Amino acid sequence: MTVSSDGVQWLAESYPQGFSVVFVRDLQSAELLARLGCEAAGSPMTREDAEEHELDDEAGEVLRAGECDGWAFAIQSWAAHVLGEGVIGSVSAGTEMVALVSTATIPWFSCAANGEEVCSFDPGMPWIRHGSDPDRLLSAMRSAGLISDDGSAGTACGVTGMLVLAEQEFQVGLSREVDDKPLLVGVVP
Numbered sequence: 001m002t003v004s005s006d007g008v009q010w011l012a013e014s015y016p017q018g019f020s021v022v023f024v025r026d027l028q029s030a031e032l033l034a035r036l037g038c039e040a041a042g043s044p045m046t047r048e049d050a051e052e053h054e055l056d057d058e059a060g061e062v063l064r065a066g067e068c069d070g071w072a073f074a075i076q077s078w079a080a081h082v083l084g085e086g087v088i089g090s091v092s093a094g095t096e097m098v099a100l101v102s103t104a105t106i107p108w109f110s111c112a113a114n115g116e117e118v119c120s121f122d123p124g125m126p127w128i129r130h131g132s133d134p135d136r137l138l139s140a141m142r143s144a145g146l147i148s149d150d151g152s153a154g155t156a157c158g159v160t161g162m163l164v165l166a167e168q169e170f171q172v173g174l175s176r177e178v179d180d181k182p183l184l185v186g187v188v189p
Helices: 029-035 047-053 089-090 138-143 158-170
Strands: 019-025 061-068 069-077 096-100 106-114 116-121 186-187
Touching: 019 029, 019 089, 019 116, 029 061, 029 069, 029 089, 029 186, 047 069, 047 089, 061 116, 089 096, 089 106, 089 116, 096 158
Parallel strands: none
Antiparallel strands: 019 069, 019 096, 061 069, 061 186, 096 106, 106 116
8 A cells, every 4th residue: 555655753642652664665565574574464454453463462563564655664563573683684685774663662763775784773872873884874863953063962852853864864754644544464473
């Protein structure tokens, strides 16, 4: 399903108990779910249905996927499967990926290309960066208010700054309708 974009800043308010969303350029949503290690879950689900399904002890992690403005996306309530070992490399093989995470235990930003993590960081401590080119987004991080000119904390709250960075630098976004519409579903056992 293709949806129109409203940016991503609304996610923090709409998912107060946490979310993760991964965007992958020029990929179909079914392929993204496969790269995430998901098994097909049958019928498309709304967010409410997916969360209810995940609460079943034996259901596994539920991710919903779609496409928007040249990016496939997969969104997960509460958790961050994308940060599992080897997942970023698999998801970004042959393309570009951006992951935005804000869960009860970890906020995290990651961008990767061709199977390699380029830049990642905790948006609450953006001066500590990882990846093959950790300073690649430094100018964009300053523009988003994540980091100041002297390298210390910027004026933007961590997760809010991360979401602004993703919108400005990568032009990723989702429609608020994502919460209500049924999307393709994959389950990580």
